[in-house]
Amino acid sequence: MTGDGDRRAARERARKARSRRGQAIAVISSIVVLGGLGTAILTSSGWPDVRETFFSAESFRTTFPDILRGFWLDIKMFMAVEVIVLIVGLLIAVVRTSRNPALFPIRLLAAAYCDFFRGVPVILLVYLVGFGLPALNLSGIPSDPIILACLALSLAYSAYVAEVYRAGIKSIHPSQVDAALATGLTRIQTLRHVVLPQAIRRVRPPLLNDFISLQKDVALVAMLGIAEAFRIAQIEALSSFNYTPLLAAASLYLLVTIPMARLLDRITDREEINS
Amino acid sequence: MNAATVLEITGVTKSFGDRQILKGIDLEVREHEAIALIGASGSGKSTLLRCVDLLVEIDDGDIFLDGKVITDPSVDPVAVRRKLGFVFQQFNLFPHMTVLENVVLGAVRAHGVPKKEAEERGRALLDRFGLGGREDDRPDQLSGGQQQRVALTRAFAGQPRVLLLDEVTSALDPELVGDVLETVRELKQEGMTMILATHEMSFAREVADSIAFLHEGRIIEQGDPEQVLTDPGQPETRQFLRRLLAAGRI
Numbered sequence: 001m002t003g004d005g006d007r008r009a010a011r012e013r014a015r016k017a018r019s020r021r022g023q024a025i026a027v028i029s030s031i032v033v034l035g036g037l038g039t040a041i042l043t044s045s046g047w048p049d050v051r052e053t054f055f056s057a058e059s060f061r062t063t064f065p066d067i068l069r070g071f072w073l074d075i076k077m078f079m080a081v082e083v084i085v086l087i088v089g090l091l092i093a094v095v096r097t098s099r100n101p102a103l104f105p106i107r108l109l110a111a112a113y114c115d116f117f118r119g120v121p122v123i124l125l126v127y128l129v130g131f132g133l134p135a136l137n138l139s140g141i142p143s144d145p146i147i148l149a150c151l152a153l154s155l156a157y158s159a160y161v162a163e164v165y166r167a168g169i170k171s172i173h174p175s176q177v178d179a180a181l182a183t184g185l186t187r188i189q190t191l192r193h194v195v196l197p198q199a200i201r202r203v204r205p206p207l208l209n210d211f212i213s214l215q216k217d218v219a220l221v222a223m224l225g226i227a228e229a230f231r232i233a234q235i236e237a238l239s240s241f242n243y244t245p246l247l248a249a250a251s252l253y254l255l256v257t258i259p260m261a262r263l264l265d266r267i268t269d270r271e272e273i274n275s
Numbered sequence: 276m277n278a279a280t281v282l283e284i285t286g287v288t289k290s291f292g293d294r295q296i297l298k299g300i301d302l303e304v305r306e307h308e309a310i311a312l313i314g315a316s317g318s319g320k321s322t323l324l325r326c327v328d329l330l331v332e333i334d335d336g337d338i339f340l341d342g343k344v345i346t347d348p349s350v351d352p353v354a355v356r357r358k359l360g361f362v363f364q365q366f367n368l369f370p371h372m373t374v375l376e377n378v379v380l381g382a383v384r385a386h387g388v389p390k391k392e393a394e395e396r397g398r399a400l401l402d403r404f405g406l407g408g409r410e411d412d413r414p415d416q417l418s419g420g421q422q423q424r425v426a427l428t429r430a431f432a433g434q435p436r437v438l439l440l441d442e443v444t445s446a447l448d449p450e451l452v453g454d455v456l457e458t459v460r461e462l463k464q465e466g467m468t469m470i471l472a473t474h475e476m477s478f479a480r481e482v483a484d485s486i487a488f489l490h491e492g493r494i495i496e497q498g499d500p501e502q503v504l505t506d507p508g509q510p511e512t513r514q515f516l517r518r519l520l521a522a523g524r525i
Contacts (some may be wrong), residue, residue: 178330179367184357184385184433193384197371 028154059244063236071229071252074218077150081218082211084154089161094191096162097169110162117159123220125152130224149221152216157214168199207273208264212257219253229253234271278306280342281468282327282437286348287336288321288492294324297344298492298493299336302435304470309463309477312472314489323489324439327470328361340436357385360430360438364445366422368414374401374425375410379431400428404458420451424458430494431462436522438462440471456482476519480504488512 041047095103095110117125129152134143143147172195180190222231233249236242282304289297296319304310312320326332327338329345329352338346345355368377382393396491401410404424414422423443430438440459444452456478463469463482473479478501479486486496488509496509507513 053332175363175365178325178368179361179363179369181353182328182356182359182363183362183381183429184353185381186353189384193380194369198369201371252354 023253040119054200054247055241056244058247059236060271061241061243063245064248066236067229067232067248067252070232071224071249073146073228074215074230075256077146077221077228078215078218081150081153081157081214085149085157085161085214088154088158090165090196092158092162094196095167095170096166114159115164117156118163119263120156122153122217123223125156126220126223128152129155130221145224145226146221149224149226150248153214153217153221157210157217160210160213161207164210165199165201168203169195171202200239205264205268208260208267209269212260212264215257215260216253219249278308280304281308281340283339283389284323284327284472285337285339287323287326288334289319289326289337290334290439293473296429296492297326297333300492302470302487302494302497306440306468307466308485309467309469309471309483311483311486312470312489313474313476313479313486313515318489319492320440320489323412324361324441327437328359329355330361330438334372352380353385357381357433360433360435362423362440362443364442366414366419366426366446368422368426368429373411373413374406374417374441377414377425378429380407386433397428397432399514400432401425404428404461405454418451419447420454423447423455424482427455427458427462431467436468438467438469440469440473442472442474444473444475470471474519474524476504476516478511488515491521 044241092110092113095106096114097109106132126149130145133141133148133151142151176194176198179188180194181187185193218228219230222228222234225231229249229252230246233245280303282302284300284302287297287300288295296421300319300323302310302323312323314320315364322331326333326346333346334347337344340355340358342352353420368378372380374392378397378401379388379390379393382396383386383390387397394429397412398407401407404427406421406424406428409417409421409425414425417425423446427440427443443459447455452475456475459469459471459478460482471479471483486500486503487494488503488507488511489495490511495505496507497511498508503512504516506518
């Protein structure tokens, strides 16, 4: 039995060698790829001009505070729309998955709503709601472009999110409903305590994915002349013939969306481990 | 035995599409009585139990609980289900809830018991069925046998008039069957009225007061367990038992 210890040590050595070799390959290939790309860009004949137009430290210093203030408006709109979408989307999904015959007309409307607002480009909706609604001259329709912009985004994203919720609800096995009914729950209690908690947990990744999209689509409201980050950056860029402000705005969006994407990864990984 | 009739099934039929699963079922269950439903897969055992719990709507016939019809369209099915308990073959525990939450959900939401009181009772019940200490676990942390015992506790916690058990050991590994049957035995000793669809013949013989043999949607034989299992009157029953014997299931 003396061979056993030796063999185990040999395996251990081989495993360590493999892992060292893997790390070395990763480092070398990273240097080659990233270094190559960097060198290609930095040594290109146009780089000095590009650096001046897109990466001007001077322009960044003077415009960043304004853009940041504008970005605060983006965040506020994002949060407001997010809350609306989470609630409205859930209501639509519940209506669409219910089998109550009294809800049939509402179910039909909900289906038409989802088809329409999922199919129309968000930028078109922003235009239609932002300029079209006030042009109707109806009393009671808000004229504040910020509110109209939030309305347009809510309309579009409620349709996306409703479909995500609906997929989650439909993924819950009917035996769960049987068990809830057999326990003495009503249909509504079954939805509230058994179906929805499981459905929502299951669709957290695609929901978060839609919120990342929403966070950057907020920039579309610039079309209505609202002074949010992208709009301010655009004005600064056009007046100074320097695009650095646009990159400054882009970095702010990334600052929010990248952590959200990492959070999404973590949730997805955890779900995979659990299942 | 002259106890009052708790559940009475008369002339119940049920079809799915053009396949008739139940072809006229008559069955009477008295207080504290346990009736074992035996029969081949597809003979209609599960469907019958689901009809009683109004999870499936019957086509024809009537079912009475404590003398009142429950299959009339004007009857609120929720109120009926609150008087019955159902245990599923696949347990069907709520995976997003703890063991204790599973057990008290019905008491709190369906029976309006204050949460604290329901939890106290739930803990006591879990303790009694050998699940003490597992209150805060999720169902997927338990073995199949433990999950089914939680499901039994959940159904029993609703203080049902009749407990409907749908092949509660069929999804379990053989070594886990014993514990679940022990729990059913305890419920029977408690005086629980029950109908149990089962493939466990020796258990049916021991615990049931009567065995009903279901064949192609009809109860073609019912009687004392000893008699039905050892000296069946119908050729179909004899054939069914011979097959089980050949498969080593008796």
